[in-house]
Amino acid sequence: MSPIGLNHFLGLGAVLFCLGAYGVLTRRNAIAVLMSLELMFNAVNLNLVAFARFLPNLDGVVLAVFVIAVAAAEAAVGVALVLSIYRNFRHIDLDQVDTMKG
Amino acid sequence: MIFDPNPVAFWLLAAMVTGCALAVIRAHKLYHAGLALVGTLFGVAGLYGLLQVWFLAGVQVLVYVGAIVILLLFAIMLTHHMMTPNLKTLSTQPWTAAAMCLMLLAVLLGGILSSTWQTAPDTTVYPTWTSQSGFQVAEAIPSVKALGFRLLDPFTLPFEMVSVLILVAMIAALAVARKPPTPEDPAEGCEEVVP
Structure with a gap:
């Protein structure tokens, strides 16, 4: 088997990012959209760590730690918003949450 | 010494990550999507381990699998009957979204393949693998x-x-x-x- 280089990890990150983007675009359930967002965060993190490992430069790992912290904060606020939407609408179907639509 | 990850482990983990990611974005039951997300996150943690960034692999398991996924599963349980098939999960234009994502993927892969990265030989910052002694802890x-x-x-x-x-x-x-x-x-x- 051919040796694994930086391009393999970057390609896997690109595939994972596009799968997450597809989920964000097509899912109607708010929690499923949040899950797809986590996939995209992970793709970005994978790229950062691969760069940090192959270039090599430790700053990519530091940035990945920051991204994980921000993702945790995002998930907490996102779940709070989902629960708030559920309390007001009794569902979390994003296509029907259009009260502010002009 | 040039860093050289194990190809078999890489392809196994890549298959695990993409398969579970497909399950996350296509599962009909939301709870199954959450469980598939756990698989994806463990696969990414394994890839960090393959890259020998052990600290980040641990952080990935602790923060993502231990905290974020549990939070999402709690949100599922608070808003849904857990095993209800949620068939109307996809929006009305999945093919447009698929085409856009494929175009994005083509652009990204084209950019990756046409670039040359200034990769340097490995430094001693990271632990090294030697076939005689195993991992040097x-x-x-x-x-x-x-x-x-x-x-x-x-x-x-x-x-x-x-x-x-x-x-x-x-x-x-x-x-x-x-x-x-x-x-x-x-x-x-x-x-x-x-x-």
């Missing part, structure tokens, strides 16, 4: 140690800002998810004691 310590120094020497301000951000996010999550006091419910928010 003693050299894994400087990796985390170097990361800690890196966090506190040039990245002090972002490090502190992230802690403030997490505090703000925690307060914001409480403020958003909290039940708003209604006018006909005087017990909420009224603390005055009637003698």
